[in-house]
Amino acid sequence: MLRNKRNEAIVALLLVAPFVAIYGLIFIYPTIRLLIISFQDAPLIGSGEFVGLENYTRLWGDRRFNTAFWNTAYFVAITVIPGTLVAFAIALGINRLKGRVQALVLAMFFLPYILPVSVVYLIWDWTLNFQFGIAMYIFDILGIDRVPVFKSTVWFMPAVGLITIWWTAGFSILLFLSGLRAIPAEIYEAAALDNASRLTTFRQLTWPLMWPVTALVLTIQLILQLKIFDQVYLFSVGGRPNDNLVLVYYVFQRAFQYDQGGRAAAAAVVLFIIVIVVSVLNFQLTRLSKGRE
Template sequence: MSIDIGGRKLTPTGEQPPVAQSALSQVTPAPGTGRLRAAARAVRRGYHPYAFIAPSTLLLIAFGIVPIALALFVSFTDLDLKGLGDHSQVRFVGLENYTRLFDDPLFHRSVLNTVIFVGLGVPGVLVVSLTVALLLNTATTRLFRWLRALFFLPSITNIVAIAVVWGYLYQTDYGLLNQLLSVLHIDAVPWLDDPETSRFSLALMAIWRGSGLNVMIFLAALQAIPTEYYEAAALDGAGRWHRLRYITLPMLRFAIFFVVVTTLIAWLQFFEEPFVLTNGGPLDATTSVSLFIYKTGFNHFEYGYASAGSFVLFLIIIVVTAIQFRSRRAELDA
């Protein structure tokens, strides 16, 4: 509807004159065009998450997947130092490196040593870090900050500096530990010179060094437990042990699972402590699988053989981790 005033047609707001309406009808998009534009906008928005994860994905491919694939390929060859410059000297040997590996007594010894280290280290780290976290959780505010920093410090300290200090502690003739034992009229202990005690000595040092990060994880989990649970348990007459058993530990089950998985993976790759302190000795008693791989590749320059050992270790870690997740899933389903 329009009003004619002085030869001019005025149209009320929201209403178009017939000519304008016909013009709009000529530019109406074809059926389905709006849906295509909406789909295009959705696709463009869908690129944003991939753009954010692209750098980390490229790093994972470059420094994770590609080296694993190369190690797998090299493990089927006889690549050594002489064959690096002349590819014609590199031969494909199939499973020869793997059969040699499983017939190698030193590799068997390194696997046994690694199992012993895992048996000492994983329970030790779990017990020490959980105990320290429980004690720190009850500390006062100012003392809590200082103790938390003190226990976390070894995790960020250089391994060489730690090894120098612990080397002096473990020294047989004038080390601090044996000096303390002499005060108690106890004979000196060959901490790093005896095949039996050397494993325990390295495990003790690694437990001390590796517990700091796990203490922080347990502290975060402890502080996330609602205090109402403890108040209700105290009203019911539950003691400290019952509160720990029926409230704290069940509420920490996910943190405990995470710590066990990551600690087990780390101890299966046990390397730095024996490399710096004992170099695998005495009598190969502290040669772990990782140290065996390092010596084979960088001391004897047998890269194909070392790659076979690294891939076997990789498979062991994958299988052990998969078993842990499978058992955890079965526990949750039950």
């Protein structure tokens, strides 16, 4: 028995070893290096001088970092919960359809999700560009003044948030549809026999049973939107990039434009901690959802 267990353990270690090696190479080692560099006054490539917590203390007095932090928080606020609610509502509507119509409508909503960010940028630049955007010609017809959406500090984040919801909603819709289809039909039949209204059925049955999926979607969206970069970077071209900074954009600027590897690493560590906190919240939400069942 001992020999068999020892053989099984050896086989298990051999099977797990490649994954552990790759995981350590592409995640553990870079994370450790990131932490080390965050305590140094170092360029992006090369050694630096140890400065302790100076890079972290300088972040809070950096106007650009404060702008990036609050822009990220604002972006999360206007995309995560609204995007989740929109995806849930669309999933409820698609779930009522049948056959090919359901498949066609689902494909229409999922199609943007598979588009690369460069294509998303071109589509919406053609739509909202101040000079040649389709929407601007509609404004001219209606007698409305044109709005420089991507060059306005007021309109930039809401516009990019709307585009992001349109772009990423497809995956959330799929998750919600999977959850809705997992609910037994007998539950709704029993509610119909009790003459429960649609609103009551939704509040008492659908919403509580869908809470685990909702918690999952919220957490995925939180992590994704905290790491927002591509859309902000592309739509800021020719605009006011320093006013539209988000945390990953700030890291990009410090590392690749100013060659300040230490300060970029410190900002990246702060973002990393925020993502970890979100993951812990996900665990708590999952426990809460189990308690409601």
